[in-house]
Amino acid sequence: MNTQSLDLGGTPDEAARQRAADAAHRSPHDVTLGNFMDDMPVGALHRFVVWVVGIGLFFDMYEIFLVSSIGAALQNEYGLDAHSLAFKLLLASAFVGMFFGSLFLGSLADRIGRRRAFLLTLVWYSAFSLLAAFSVNATMLVICRFLTGVGVGAIYPVADSFLSEILPKDRRGRLAAWAYTTSYVAVPLVGFLAVWLNPLHLGGIAGWRIILAIGSLGAVFVLAVQHRLPESPRWLLAQGRAEEAYATLSRFAQSAGAHMPQRFAEPREPQRPLRLADRIALLRRAPYDKRYLMLVVFHLFQGFGYYGFGTLAGVVVKSRGIDVTGSTLFVALSFLGYPIGSLLSIPLLNWIERRTLVIASLVSIAIFGLGFAYSNQAALIVGFGVLTTCASNVFSNAYHVYQAEIFPASVRSTAIGSTYSLSRIVSSALPFVLLPVLTQHGPLAMFGVISGALAIVAVTLRALGPLTTRRSQDEINPV
Numbered sequence: 001m002n003t004q005s006l007d008l009g010g011t012p013d014e015a016a017r018q019r020a021a022d023a024a025h026r027s028p029h030d031v032t033l034g035n036f037m038d039d040m041p042v043g044a045l046h047r048f049v050v051w052v053v054g055i056g057l058f059f060d061m062y063e064i065f066l067v068s069s070i071g072a073a074l075q076n077e078y079g080l081d082a083h084s085l086a087f088k089l090l091l092a093s094a095f096v097g098m099f100f101g102s103l104f105l106g107s108l109a110d111r112i113g114r115r116r117a118f119l120l121t122l123v124w125y126s127a128f129s130l131l132a133a134f135s136v137n138a139t140m141l142v143i144c145r146f147l148t149g150v151g152v153g154a155i156y157p158v159a160d161s162f163l164s165e166i167l168p169k170d171r172r173g174r175l176a177a178w179a180y181t182t183s184y185v186a187v188p189l190v191g192f193l194a195v196w197l198n199p200l201h202l203g204g205i206a207g208w209r210i211i212l213a214i215g216s217l218g219a220v221f222v223l224a225v226q227h228r229l230p231e232s233p234r235w236l237l238a239q240g241r242a243e244e245a246y247a248t249l250s251r252f253a254q255s256a257g258a259h260m261p262q263r264f265a266e267p268r269e270p271q272r273p274l275r276l277a278d279r280i281a282l283l284r285r286a287p288y289d290k291r292y293l294m295l296v297v298f299h300l301f302q303g304f305g306y307y308g309f310g311t312l313a314g315v316v317v318k319s320r321g322i323d324v325t326g327s328t329l330f331v332a333l334s335f336l337g338y339p340i341g342s343l344l345s346i347p348l349l350n351w352i353e354r355r356t357l358v359i360a361s362l363v364s365i366a367i368f369g370l371g372f373a374y375s376n377q378a379a380l381i382v383g384f385g386v387l388t389t390c391a392s393n394v395f396s397n398a399y400h401v402y403q404a405e406i407f408p409a410s411v412r413s414t415a416i417g418s419t420y421s422l423s424r425i426v427s428s429a430l431p432f433v434l435l436p437v438l439t440q441h442g443p444l445a446m447f448g449v450i451s452g453a454l455a456i457v458a459v460t461l462r463a464l465g466p467l468t469t470r471r472s473q474d475e476i477n478p479v
Contacts, residue, residue, distance in 0.1 A: 043256025054182030059218035095428030097149020106417015125151030130216035164404035173349030334385025341393030361395035
């Protein structure tokens with residue numbers, strides 16, 4: 001792939017080049033590795049990492065939305081009622097796995113590095129996705145989906161940390177949004193694959209098994225690019241591996257046409273690998289204690305909006321008496337909003353302060369979701385579905401960039417992984433919480449519950465979240 005020909009960051013930022021050139025001639029007491037990376041222009045290596053992470057996350061999003069798209073086919077295959085315990089377990093299994101993966105493996109990147117953790121988690125969930133395609137019964141499928149979820153749950157905290165650390169401050173939001181946009185192409189793709197393959201049996205193989213097998217192709221991609229993927233220089237320096245950090249930084253500088261200073265300022269504190277107890281102690285210090293609390297509340301409730309719609313939209317449409325093929329098509333059309341919203345977030349992340357953008361998109365999800373719940377006509381169902389998913393991915397891209405900016409490199413993946421896990425376990429409980437509300441009180445009541453949860457997120461973020469847009473990592477995260 002010729003990453004230099006892909007204009008992800010627009011034309012080269014001449015101001016960034018000038019800042020990098022000035023840094024090369026400044027006193028070594030003035031230039032840190034972090035400052036230099038924040039002011040660096042975007043180069044081919046930055047773009048390569050963006051594409052690799054984006055394609056890795058493509059398979060992650062494919063897995064997350066897979067069961068929602070093939071759920072109706074699985075009901076027919078195994079004779080499962082939409083409100084049976086077995087079907088709820090099938091919907092929840094991957095999210096339970098994501099909880100454990102995010103909680104226990106999300107911090108892996110703080111121990112073994114962003115690059116190795118990213119590759120490991122991608123291979124993990126690819127392998128179990130392939131195994132799930134050979135499931136002989138619903139129990140085996142639930143177990144495989146759980147194990148797939150373990151890998152899926154770990155990859156987003158790793159990816160968020162990776163992108164936040166290697167991208168310059170002026171392009172951090174824009175380029176990270178390109179990676180997420182690449183991933184969200186998977187959402188309508190899996191929806192339309194389900195429309196095409198769910199009814200088919202090719203050579204005696206059920207179409208839903210083929211859809212599962214496609215999710216395993218991420219491992220093939222990893223084998224093709226793993227030797228070219230760099231480590232994060234910030235992480236290397238935080239581990240006390242200064243020589244490797246500056247060597248990797250040189251690769252980024254060379255690809256961006258930036259001149260490295262002959263010397264850099266020494267870090268203000270000794271750099272060394274932190275034990276888990278050390279990372280927890282740092283997260284309990286100001287200003288990170290309030291930020292961590294904010295993310296805990298954030299992830300306890302944000303899943304109601306994002307995954308509540310993505311997981312249960314098909315059930316909502318089917319509850320109106322629309323047949324399996326029709327409900328699957330409606331959901332697939334609604335899912336077109338995911339890549340559209342992700343594309344829309346690219347300029348918005350540059351124009352609007354990220355905290356403000358997250359809050360505005362939360363309000364939009366609540367309004368459009370209620371419109372989806374209230375609609376009875378096909379055009380309105382699809383229209384509000386697209387608007388809801390569109391707002392969902394402006395929200396998702398903005399908060400993924402935001403949560404990675406508000407912690408230092410030594411604890412970034414630990415902070416994100418441990419809090420992000422909460423959204424996964426909440427999402428696993430959503431079928432048990434929201435389906436009874438849908439059954440007993442209807443779609444409007446269900447989306448009313450979702451809107452209330454999103455209001456809690458917005459208020460907490462406004463009260464405790466710092467401003468980050470176009471600020472350097474050192475400025476956001478004081479020593």
